[in-house]
Amino acid sequence: MTRLLEVQGLKAWYGSTEVLHGIDLNVEEGQVTALLGANGAGKTTTLRSICKHLVRIGGSVTFRGERIDNYSTEQIAMAGVGHVPDGRGTFLGLSAEENLRLGAHARRDRSAVLEDLERMYSYFPRLKERRAQQAGTLSGGEQQMLAIARALMGRPSLLLLDEPSFGLAPLVVRDIFDIMRRVRSEERVSILIVEQNARAALELADTAYLLETGRIVKHGTSADMRNDDAVRRAYLGE
């Protein structure tokens, strides 16, 4: 297994408040890694830190063997990190298809882009129906699908997913996780997924980390985590 992302001693600050206190975390190539934790634990901040988005960081982030912690957000994206952000990052005034085309803005392989667009529509048929519609008028679930597809359009080698289940009805959540399973088997992309819905995330993931107030308190394979008493009590409600 090769290591795609290696985060060491990661700290993060909003203003002068430190919210991550030295995190170590790895994502192996071809795998899905879950980052679990309660509200305010610092999950979103961890993803933002990897992209240097809206937050000041310390420590090291290595992506495909290269230090990226001194890159700009734009450079990190261009290096192959796709980020499906907290809040979905929809371009509200653009059409759904324009949102998708934006994901591929830097690609020059036009015909491959068109193929990818069609493939996204095959994952998310709802988006195809709404391709010409202003993205701001899409439902929450559709906007979540749009955000995932937009990030995939850039052919990232690492996809950061921030709570894809947030605010969605259970059926839609199941839909999205089913599609993510297809994506992981059909796309050449590794995934780091942040979730409060630990059950769904552990079903998808190979390994998982548990974050509590800015520190990793546990990590292991998904099976280990599912069988851990503390995890079961606190995050699986058993």
Added chain:
Amino acid sequence: MMMETFVQQLMAGLSTGGIYACLALALVMIYQATHHVNFAQGEMAMFSTFIAWALIQAGLPYWVAFGATVVISFGMGAVLEFAVIRPLHKAPELSVVVVFIGLLMVFHSLAGWIFGTQIKEFPSPFPKDAWFGGSMMSPHQVGTIFVAMCIVALLFTFFRFTTLGLTMRAAAQNPGSSRLLGIRVGRMLMLGWGLAGAIGAVAGMMVAPVVFLDPGMMTGVLIYAFAGALIGGIDNPVGAILGGFLVGVLENLIGTYIVGTELKLSVALVLIIVVLVVRPAGLLGRHIVQRV
């Protein structure tokens, strides 16, 4: 006879309206990207026109000078964004307004200082005896409308059908999300300012043969353009174009039939106030629908 005056004024209005529409478009482009109204847009255009004048004086053919001026003005706008506006991105609204007014005065005095304050003639590229002139419209008026239409068509094509145009719209709408996609938001802003500067230059070169060239020539024009942008909706390019043409026509008709030329400028001011009071979003003010 009555009818003829009316049609003539209408046509003249469309011609100046084209100029207002271009400048209004420049204002809207910058507003969409930064939520600031560039009060210096008119003076920048005036300065560009002086550059064109100097190039023509130096012996360049009109269209070469025209092209060079557009390119130089593009660069001027881009540099201004980078050097003056970008450092202000966290400054409070009022200080940005003050900087814009400062820029306005800088360009104004700079033009007077470099080129002198006496009124100069500026040539029209459309000869007086051109085939497309007529009893209703001079060739310059026809040419101006044509040039305005070309700008509109070019911009529309650029923003609608090119990837660069799409990324510029994205960067203006949602800079954070754009960065996560690898779009260089700062560069897009520079481009936007450059385009606005270039459009302003064309507007300046089209209006100068009519109003003559002097450092104050764009003051009134900017107010009309601003009225046009507001009428159409300050964040709506299509609205700005229609608004610009509408203001041009209204200005001429009201100037001819109601208030007389001396009071024409106040028509623009009244329009601005009425729009702000009655329909602040403009006639076509865009609503971005968002489901919550």
